[in-house]
Amino acid sequence: MTYQELWHKLVPKYDPREAQAVVRVLLDGLFDMSLTDIVGGKVTELSAESQQLIEEKLKEIQSGTPVQYVLGFEWFAGHRFAVNPSVLIPRPETAELCSMIVADHDRPFCCLEPPVPLRILDVGTGSGCIAVTLSLDIPNSAVEAWDISGDALLTARDNARRLHASVDFRLRDILDADALPAGGDAAYDVIVSNPPYICCKERPTMADNVVNHEPGLALFVPDDDPLRFYSAIASYALRSLRKGGGLYFEVNALYADDVASMLRERGFSSATVRKDQFGMSRFVVSTL
Structure with a gap:
């Protein structure tokens, strides 16, 4: 052979x-x-x-099974993450998002003694790749991660345990915003999300091994509501992100400008579209 x-x-x-x-x-x-x-x-x-x-x-x-599911893992940001059909396979673009956040916070966050931890929330954590990577790569961080899928959280917790990352995982639905606790006195410094952002109408253009094997719950949004998750996360961030805190999104390139405009209209002081390594408008970074 x-x-x-x-x-x-x-x-x-x-x-x-x-x-x-x-x-x-x-x-x-x-x-x-x-x-x-x-x-x-x-x-x-x-x-x-x-x-x-x-x-x-x-x-x-x-x-049609993706090779990552066949192997049971994928490499992401230098770390080996367990993956299965309950979670999306981590992509290189998402690792770029993590690098962006690390670079933006590669400095002492606070001059107080003892230093105040950088509070980070990852919404829709899936395999935990973002939350775990940020926990490992940002010293003195306190990372929390949410997902609506119990199976995904089990995978994420396993990844955190194996990689010795400290992450507080919670079963929560960002679309049920009224039931979610606000950040309060301990507001988040960073909220990050790679939420579902592919419109159903785009399904025919996608590879069968993605459509038929990766979780649709983590991929698709209705054609008539492409910003569904971005809008919900923005609403939560407005009451849970500290003043001057950062909101980081991975986005559908077709709607990057729309996401940025929505954030500015909702009261964020800035919202910038950034490109990925392939030249696609893949990220929106905003400040409250």
């Missing part, structure tokens, strides 16, 4: 370049094989048992 034989098994399910990438991820995840190992022919040196394992995993991928 060669690398070429393996990736050809995924065509035409995937185009050749994507099939090669998927097989490389699979071999790396299963056997810690580098690209040099793969191209150098180490696949042919695997035992019969290992080759059988590859065949089994390839069948799952051929059925």
